[in-house]
Amino acid sequence: MVTGRKPSKRPSMFEVAKLAGVSHQTVSRVINDSPDVSDATRARVQAAIDQLGYRPSNSARALASRRSRTIGLIAGGLKFFGPISSISSIESMAREHGLFMSVMMVHEALCAQADFDNLCDTFNEQNVDAFIFLTPTDVMFAAACRARVTQPRVIVTATHGQMTVREGLGLISTENKRRTALVGIDQWGAMAKVVALLGEYGHKSALYFAGPNEWRDAHTRLDAWRKLAASRSIDSQIVRCHTWDASEAYAHMNHLIDEYGRRGAALPTAVVAANDNQAVGIMRALH
Numbered sequence: 001m002v003t004g005r006k007p008s009k010r011p012s013m014f015e016v017a018k019l020a021g022v023s024h025q026t027v028s029r030v031i032n033d034s035p036d037v038s039d040a041t042r043a044r045v046q047a048a049i050d051q052l053g054y055r056p057s058n059s060a061r062a063l064a065s066r067r068s069r070t071i072g073l074i075a076g077g078l079k080f081f082g083p084i085s086s087i088s089s090i091e092s093m094a095r096e097h098g099l100f101m102s103v104m105m106v107h108e109a110l111c112a113q114a115d116f117d118n119l120c121d122t123f124n125e126q127n128v129d130a131f132i133f134l135t136p137t138d139v140m141f142a143a144a145c146r147a148r149v150t151q152p153r154v155i156v157t158a159t160h161g162q163m164t165v166r167e168g169l170g171l172i173s174t175e176n177k178r179r180t181a182l183v184g185i186d187q188w189g190a191m192a193k194v195v196a197l198l199g200e201y202g203h204k205s206a207l208y209f210a211g212p213n214e215w216r217d218a219h220t221r222l223d224a225w226r227k228l229a230a231s232r233s234i235d236s237q238i239v240r241c242h243t244w245d246a247s248e249a250y251a252h253m254n255h256l257i258d259e260y261g262r263r264g265a266a267l268p269t270a271v272v273a274a275n276d277n278q279a280v281g282i283m284r285a286l287h
Contacts, residue, residue: 011052020048070100072123074116074144075134076108080244081276082185082217083134086156090132102126108137109214116143124149137214138162145171152179158187158216160223187217191224195232198270205235205268207256209249209278212242221274237268241278249273249281257285 013031017024022045029037030045037045048054071094077083087103094101104119123131131153133144138161145155145168153176159165165182172180198206208225211218222238229236239256241248253271260267271286273279 011054013054016045016048016052016054019052020045069098070102070126070128071130071132072120072126072128073101073103073132073134074106074119074123075103076106076111076140077134077136078105083136086134102128106140108135108140111137111140111143113143113146116140116147120147120149130154132156136217138216139214141168141216142171145169150176150179152181154181154183156183158184158220160220161216162213162219185217187220188224188228191221191228194272195225195228195234198229198234198272199232201270203234203268203270206237206270206272207239207268208236209239209241209252209271209273209282211244211274211278213240215244218274225272235268241274244275244277246277246281246284249278250285251281253282253285 013024013027017027020027020041022041026037026041027045027049030042030049073087073090075083075087091101091103102123104122106115106119120131128151130151131147131149133140133147133153133155135141135144135155135157141155141157141161142163144153144157147153155168157165169177169180169182206229208222208229210222210225213219225236226238239252241252257267271282273282
């Protein structure tokens with residue numbers, strides 16, 4: 001049914017100011033949590049906001065403050081649980097702090113520098129305040145370090161790889177280096193717990209299924225495994241995988257079972273996998 005009533009107009013900051021009996025600059029200060037507003041005035045403005053149902057415009061706030069309150073996230077490894085879990089955690093934390101997150105995804109192994117720079121340019125057009133780069137591979141880590149962005153950047157990566165962290169930081173200008181932070185999962189601490197568990201169960205021989213070498217997590221876990229297993233006198237055989245796929249680990253495990261059987265040799269008493277997908281393939285082969 002057509003009533004002829006005009007749709008209600010979205011209330012403006014000026015209407016809030018008029019109802020609260022203050023200037024629109026004061027309303028802006030309240031919205032942006034400025035400390036330069038008395039508690040009584042803040043309460044009066046908030047009551048007017050609630051009464052009118054006023055919602056601040058993010059674009060207007062961005063123009064006024066020159067801040068978009070938006071983080072640009074470039075991520076690789078989207079087929080795997082670890083990166084997806086990281087993105088989910090980052091987004092939740094951003095929301096808790098009243099920030100927005102814009103996400104762009106790239107292929108972690110095929111991302112060229114030009115592709116990465118184009119994504120950064122697109123984010124710059126959105127006036128993002130900061131960048132987060134989720135870089136599971138060496139090629140992405142290098143691209144994130146070379147990216148010519150002036151905003152603060154957080155690079156999420158592992159400590160070891162074919163390119164060291166020091167080499168990566170060397171690609172960033174001195175000025176931008178002060179606005180760069182590197183964070184990552186404690187892969188060494190996690191592997192220490194795995195090796196300690198093997199030691200508790202008395203294992204002295206193990207197969208270790210390593211992940212693809214271009215993945216920094218795989219490189220770091222392998223380095224940690226080698227050193228920590230040696231410290232426990234665990235004799236380990238490294239099984240190199242080119243992917244994280246369960247099917248490849250399954251094929252390798254079947255081949256090893258046949259090989260040990262052909263030689264009449266005893267299998268190692270434990271198998272350690274670098275990720276869950278590999279573990280599924282290994283378990284299926286053993287079953």
